[in-house]
Amino acid sequence: MTSITLAQGDITRESADAIVNAANSSLLGGGGVDGAIHRRGGPAILAECRALRASLPHSRLRSSGGTPIGKGLPTGRAVATTAGDLDARWVIHTVGPVWSATEDRSGLLASCYRESLRVADELGARTVAFPAISTGVYRWPMRDAARIAVETVRAAQTGVEEVTFVLFDDRAYEAFAAQLR
Ligand code: APR
Numbered sequence: 739m740t741s742i743t744l745a746q747g748d749i750t751r752e753s754a755d756a757i758v759n760a761a762n763s764s765l766l767g768g769g770g771v772d773g774a775i776h777r778r779g780g781p782a783i784l785a786e787c788r789a790l791r792a793s794l795p796h797s798r799l800r801s802s803g804g805t806p807i808g809k810g811l812p813t814g815r816a817v818a819t820t821a822g823d824l825d826a827r828w829v830i831h832t833v834g835p836v837w838s839a840t841e842d843r844s845g846l847l848a849s850c851y852r853e854s855l856r857v858a859d860e861l862g863a864r865t866v867a868f869p870a871i872s873t874g875v876y877r878w879p880m881r882d883a884a885r886i887a888v889e890t891v892r893a894a895q896t897g898v899e900e901v902t903f904v905l906f907d908d909r910a911y912e913a914f915a916a917q918l919r
Contacts, residue, residue, distance in 0.1 A: 741900045746911045749904040750778040753825040755863035758854050760871045761831040763810035770874045779822035786819035814849030816857045830854045834872030851890040865900045870910050880913040888917040
């Protein structure tokens with residue numbers, strides 16, 4: 739049974755076997771968690787992200803034979819790289835769904851947690867730190883995101899012994915705490 743704990747603060751200061759990044763499909767960085775992980779983790783992470791990009795399906799060479807371009811990492815999928823200078827062995831990059839009021843993308847958000855745990859199992863990671871995926875730039879309502887996150891981790895068949903949700907502010911922390919009560 740995977741134990742679930744909560745922490746409040748900056749996920750890049752967390753110690754865990756794997757730290758999960760709320761990435762975008764380009765895997766080339768961004769703001770929020772993504773920006774913080776690349777900033778503190780250093781260039782080794784981006785170097786591996788670029789290599790992963792080139793190996794993803796849908797990537798195709800430009801006519802000039804230049805750098806591969808492609809659709810990148812699909813929403814709901816997860817891949818692992820080194821954690822660079824972070825206090826972790828791996829960063830697991832997952833692409834959350836953008837919130838939509840008209841389309842139910844809950845399955846894709848659940849997939850981020852499930853797929854990240856599957857990758858963690860492949861790596862042999864025993865402790866995994868998650869941010870509140872999709873609740874920032876991707877605008878997913880926090881309470882609903884917390885429900886999906888906790889339900890998915892609780893239901894997951896995984897060898898991961900401890901999952902820590904690292905929440906950036908009181909609102910997020912309280913939303914996740916309410917789910918655990
Ligand atoms: N540590 C922990 N949580 C953080 C941190 C941090 N250093 N920085 C931000 N957060 C919180 C946000 O407050 C939010 O609740 O993480 C949650 C996810 O927010 P985002 O990082 O914006 O991620 P997301 O909503 O999934 O959007 C992903 O944003 O940064 C870009 O490249 C990224 O395009 C992608 C998109």
